[in-house]
Amino acid sequence: MSTSVVKTSSGIWLAQVAVYPLAILACLAFLDWAAKSDFPMEAAQFIAFLTAIFVVMLCEHWMPFSQDWKRRIGSDRKIDILTLFSTMGVVFPALKNVGNLLAVVLVVWLFESPEAILFPTDLFFVTQLFMAAVIAEFGGYCLHRISHHFQVLWRFHLVHHSASRIYWMNAYRSHPINISWHYLASIFVLLLIGVPQEVVLGYSGLAGVVSVFQHANVAFKFGPLNYIFSTNEVHRWHHSTKLSEADNNYGNVLMIWDHVFGTFYLRPNESPASVGLHDTKGVPVHSFLKLMLYPFKR
Ligand SMILES: [Zn+2]
Incomplete structure (x- = not known):
């Protein structure tokens, strides 16, 4: 894969180093403010998400990691647009409504009370948010890892890996069933153990911002942040066509469980030779509808 030779003017170097930490800090500060005020958390989530997209699009134009990845391959952008809008407009709202209702029923059944008390709610909002993230990321990590090793799950998860370039928009290239099991293993668990709604929404808001940066075609310089967050430099290896890479x-927002289970992988100043599926035989990578139906085919 050919990577761009990014001009290393002091302005670009500063942006490569500073944009990501500033974006994460701004996101956390904004969500913290929204949680403490009457500002609706759903609106805060959406504003943070749109701002992240705007910033990443500017960075992709200004300091791309790969010039090749700026150009569409076949109908990949059409698939990414369709998955982005179906995920944000249909799948996430449906999961949220069904999940909240199901969680209330299960909590009443399990604890004989409308509220579970398995989560400390008297800590600072950002502390609660990171505690919730560690818990949610554990379920997400386990299911993500399993879905790479069991064929029946891989047929759904391969939709996310079917892009042969990485840029912000394919963050949401996922099958609805894949999104649903990830939701059950992460967000739904938070609802069951009594994590407050604003903290759950805060974690979702942070995850939305991190995932846009995670897939950005931008030559950021993360330094130690690579070991904490699932940055694009780290996540790129997960999209390698080479299975050993x-x-x-597998982390979605945090890399903590990759460190715990020994699956953290980073080669500084290197990148995978190519990204996408290690075996595309029979996979309809250029059709949204066929990709969605592919897991159900014999
Ligand atoms: Zn994966």
Whole structure:
């Protein structure tokens, strides 16, 4: 894969180093403010998400990691647009409504009370948010890793890996069933153990911002942040066509469980030779509808 030779003017170097930490800090500060005020958390989530997209699009134009990845391949952008809008407009709202209702029923059944008390709610909002993230990321990590090793799950998950370039928009290239099991293993668990709604929404808001940066075609310089967050430099290896590289870095927002289970992988100043599926035989990578139906085919 040919990577761009990014001009290393002091302005670009500063942006490569500073944009990501500033974006994460701004996101956390904004969500913290929204949680403490009457500002609706759903609106805060949406504003943070749109701002992240705007910033990443500017960075992709200004300091791309790969010039090749700026150009569409076949109908990949059409698939990414369709998955983005179906995920944000249909799948996430449906999961949220059904999940909240199901969680209330289960909590009443399990604890004989409308509220579970398995989560400390008297800590600072950002502390609660990171505690919730560690818990949610554990379920997400386990299911993500399993879905790479069991064929029946891989047929759904391969939709996310079917892009042969990485840029912000394919963050949401996922099958609805894949999104649903990830939701059950992460967000739904938070609802069951009594994590407050604003903290759950805060974690979702942070995850939305991190995932846009995670897939950005931008030559950021993360330094130690690579070991904490699932940055694009780390996540790129997970999209490698080489299985020994791709079977790593399963974290969605945080890399904590990759460190715990020994799947953290990073080669500084290197990148995978190519990204996408290690075997595309029979996979309809250029059709949204066929990709959605592919897991159900014999
Ligand atoms: Zn994966």
